[in-house]
Amino acid sequence: MTPLILLALLAFVSPIRAQNNTNGTTVTPASVEQAFTSAQIVPDVLPSFAPETLLNVTFMDQATGMPISVTPGVNLSMEQTMLQPTFAVVANTSQNATSVNQTFVLAIVDPDAPTPQNTSISQFRHMLAGDLRVNGSGILINSSAALSDFVPPTPPAGSDPHRYVILLFTQPPDFDTMAPALVNATTPRTNFNISTFGQAVGLGSPVAGTFFLTGPSNSSNTTTGNDTAPGPLSTPAPAPSPTGTSSASEAGNHVLNTMAFCVLISTMGVLL
Numbered sequence: 001m002t003p004l005i006l007l008a009l010l011a012f013v014s015p016i017r018a019q020n021n022t023n024g025t026t027v028t029p030a031s032v033e034q035a036f037t038s039a040q041i042v043p044d045v046l047p048s049f050a051p052e053t054l055l056n057v058t059f060m061d062q063a064t065g066m067p068i069s070v071t072p073g074v075n076l077s078m079e080q081t082m083l084q085p086t087f088a089v090v091a092n093t094s095q096n097a098t099s100v101n102q103t104f105v106l107a108i109v110d111p112d113a114p115t116p117q118n119t120s121i122s123q124f125r126h127m128l129a130g131d132l133r134v135n136g137s138g139i140l141i142n143s144s145a146a147l148s149d150f151v152p153p154t155p156p157a158g159s160d161p162h163r164y165v166i167l168l169f170t171q172p173p174d175f176d177t178m179a180p181a182l183v184n185a186t187t188p189r190t191n192f193n194i195s196t197f198g199q200a201v202g203l204g205s206p207v208a209g210t211f212f213l214t215g216p217s218n219s220s221n222t223t224t225g226n227d228t229a230p231g232p233l234s235t236p237a238p239a240p241s242p243t244g245t246s247s248a249s250e251a252g253n254h255v256l257n258t259m260a261f262c263v264l265i266s267t268m269g270v271l272l
């Protein structure tokens with residue numbers, strides 16, 4: 001059993017502006033629903049959305065070691081969203097509460113790939129995982145490998161920020177037999193559709209969700225010019241010299257292998 005949680009602090013030199021996005025605003029299911037509509041995630045991703053509970057998503061800022069809470073619509077940088085976040089359901093952990101023994105499916109999709117103006121390869125599937133259960137702290141823990149491991153946002157240079165939509169569903173009984181026939185390691189992440197997939201496996205409406213916005217990194221062209229060159233994760237040395245030759249649009253090809261922490265050569269070829 002592999003926890004979904006990444007607890008690694010990786011050496012990473014980057015001028016990350018601290019952001020405190022937890023400004024005390026109270027998030028409720030109704031405010032999340034409103035935020036989804038304002039951002040047109042309804043109808044772009046979901047025909048409707050009526051969350052029953054709250055999904056807490058928390059990234060770890062590699063520069064500061066501080067948690068970054070995803071409030072709906074918050075702006076986050078590529079650096080801040082590099083590592084797989086933790087997911088928590090603001091659940092009633094009473095022994096009698098239905099959430100205690102509930103199994104969940106979690107998805108992260110980008111409907112703005114490669115750009116919000118050109119969605120020809122949307123949705124891009126950043127993560128798809130089932131068999132998640134809450135522990136006594138409300139943290140979602142997986143008991144099987146993800147169908148699609150988390151890959152971080154890599155919007156291409158020049159793109160407006162993308163919406164990264166995180167959705168939680170109750171898991172239907174036959175999900176583990178049906179879903180891998182539709183999504184597995186060989187299934188392209190591009191041109192995914194969470195609603196079509198959801199209908200095929202009987203996911204129903206999401207019970208919770210949130211989203212964040214991430215645009216291309218301003219400094220990405222100084223560190224990630226070559227797919228095979230050391231990326232930010234393995235470049236603790238100060239101020240690597242700019243390559244100057246590669247466009248920042250190459251910057252997105254660094255995919256964090258959440259198990260091994262290595263920078264893989266992405267075959268995606270596209271930036272999401």
Ligand SMILES: *[C@@H]1O[C@H](CO)[C@@H](O)[C@H](O)[C@H]1NC(C)=O
Nearest residue numbers: 019020021022023024025066
């Ligand atoms: C962020 O803002 C909230 C609300 O104002 C405050 O309680 C919290 O201490 C701040 N956190 C940091 C790390 O500044």
Ligand SMILES: *[C@@H]1O[C@H](CO)[C@@H](O)[C@H](O)[C@H]1NC(C)=O
Nearest residue numbers: 021023024025071072073074
């Ligand atoms: C707090 O953040 C929310 C969304 O993140 C925003 O709508 C609201 O205006 C902010 N409030 C203050 C006082 O900054």
Ligand SMILES: *[C@@H]1O[C@H](CO)[C@@H](O)[C@H](O)[C@H]1NC(C)=O
Nearest residue numbers: 021072073074075076161213
């Ligand atoms: C995110 O950034 C955009 C522009 O960069 C700004 O218009 C918007 O208000 C920001 N959203 C939040 C929640 O801070």
Ligand SMILES: *[C@@H]1O[C@H](CO)[C@@H](O)[C@H](O)[C@H]1NC(C)=O
Nearest residue numbers: 056069088089090091137138
């Ligand atoms: C969810 O986030 C809120 C605000 O950041 C926090 O007060 C609450 O304890 C979190 N709940 C869980 C289950 O993580």
Ligand SMILES: *[C@@H]1O[C@H](CO)[C@@H](O)[C@H](O)[C@H]1NC(C)=O
Nearest residue numbers: 092093094095096097098100
């Ligand atoms: C939980 O359910 C059991 C059996 O239905 C009942 O006896 C008990 O009072 C319930 N506990 C709470 C805290 O609701």
Ligand SMILES: *[C@@H]1O[C@H](CO)[C@@H](O)[C@H](O)[C@H]1NC(C)=O
Nearest residue numbers: 094095096097098099100101
């Ligand atoms: C959750 O599972 C435990 C152990 O199987 C059981 O005792 C408990 O009644 C279940 N709770 C609910 C709400 O189904």
Ligand SMILES: *[C@@H]1O[C@H](CO)[C@@H](O)[C@H](O)[C@H]1NC(C)=O
Nearest residue numbers: 091092093094095096097098
């Ligand atoms: C948690 O669930 C129990 C059993 O369903 C219920 O009695 C209790 O009021 C719930 N607590 C909250 C905070 O919702």
Ligand SMILES: *[C@@H]1O[C@H](CO)[C@@H](O)[C@H](O)[C@H]1NC(C)=O
Nearest residue numbers: 113114115118119120121270
């Ligand atoms: C839209 O994006 C796709 C994939 O990157 C690209 O092949 C295509 O040329 C783009 N279309 C326009 C009109 O920019």
Ligand SMILES: *[C@@H]1O[C@H](CO)[C@@H](O)[C@H](O)[C@H]1NC(C)=O
Nearest residue numbers: 003005135136137138139141
């Ligand atoms: C839930 O899981 C988190 C992450 O593994 C852990 O830190 C926490 O202690 C767990 N809570 C309980 C009650 O087991």
Ligand SMILES: *[C@@H]1O[C@H](CO)[C@@H](O)[C@H](O)[C@H]1NC(C)=O
Nearest residue numbers: 180181182183184186187188
């Ligand atoms: C993997 O998914 C593809 C669809 O992308 C499907 O055609 C294939 O049959 C699946 N493989 C298995 C072993 O189910």
Ligand SMILES: *[C@@H]1O[C@H](CO)[C@@H](O)[C@H](O)[C@H]1NC(C)=O
Nearest residue numbers: 217218219220221222244248
């Ligand atoms: C990215 O590269 C361009 C062209 O070399 C340069 O003008 C720009 O300043 C670079 N951006 C950053 C943040 O280094």
Ligand SMILES: *[C@@H]1O[C@H](CO)[C@@H](O)[C@H](O)[C@H]1NC(C)=O
Nearest residue numbers: 225226227228229243245246
């Ligand atoms: C990128 O790395 C590969 C493999 O090390 C190398 O062959 C290629 O020349 C490099 N390209 C640039 C532009 O540095």
